[in-house]
């Protein structure tokens with residue numbers, strides 16, 4: 001059974017990705033700070049395919065132990081760097097601790113975890129998917145710090161694709177547009193209407209819309225795709 005590590009698998013997009021991958025026969029390892037009912041239900045639905053770990057992606061001290069435990073099994077085929085924190089504040093209103101936290105969760109922790117993942121894939125290859133954001137492509141008021149972290153993932157992904165392509169490791173980004181998840185629940189109806197009007201397909205995405213793109217990049221159907229970006233935003237940015 002091919003195994004895929006997903007960060008932020010407790011809800012939203014991460015939970016949807018865990019669901020589509022488990023349904024396709026993958027073994028799924030999730031990390032998040034909490035184990036939700038949604039994740040427990042998924043584990044019941046796919047016995048033996050979901051392994052959920054409570055781990056804060058910024059707790060680097062725990063990585064060594066975590067990765068040596070998961071390497072005891074078969075190693076990893078895939079990694080989906082999905083965990084993230086929202087940050088909506090215009091630049092001059094945010095304090096340094098908030099800025100640090102946003103960059104730490106959304107970029108630095110991804111780089112640190114990818115180091116461990118890549119080491120484990122060095123002999124058998126694998127597929128890595130970084131979840132960026134349409135905010136990295138389009139200027140959006142209030143999202144400058146979040147956008148900087150998410151844009152960092154685009155450059156990181158391309159460089160990883162070049163550095164480790166010869167080892168059979170692929171690295172790609174998925175760029176979601178607005179999805180109906182906890183991260184966007186603070187957007188009021190007026191804001192949602194503006195997003196719908198700007199989106200070619202006329203609606204916000206759901207986590208499942210984007211999860212299928214991630215599944216494609218994890219699977220061998222995308223075996224010649226690396227250093228690429230898939231925009232899954234319903235035409236918000238076209």
Ligand SMILES: NC(=O)c1ccc[n+]([C@@H]2O[C@H](COP(=O)([O-])OP(=O)(O)OC[C@H]3O[C@@H](n4cnc5c(N)ncnc54)[C@H](OP(=O)(O)O)[C@@H]3O)[C@@H](O)[C@H]2O)c1
Pocket residue numbers: 007008009010011012013014031032033034035055056057058081082083084085105131132133134135175176177178179180181182183184
């Ligand atoms: N929703 C959107 O409109 C949208 C648009 C563009 C891009 N994205 C991107 O899509 C991805 C998924 O977003 P979403 O909407 O599904 O977000 P979400 O519903 O807020 O879920 C975020 C996930 O990240 C986990 N997480 C957050 N901080 C963590 C930490 N320090 N350690 C471990 N896990 C942590 C959360 O789990 P715990 O709270 O249990 O730790 C949760 O599982 C993110 O990368 C986001 O930036 C979202």
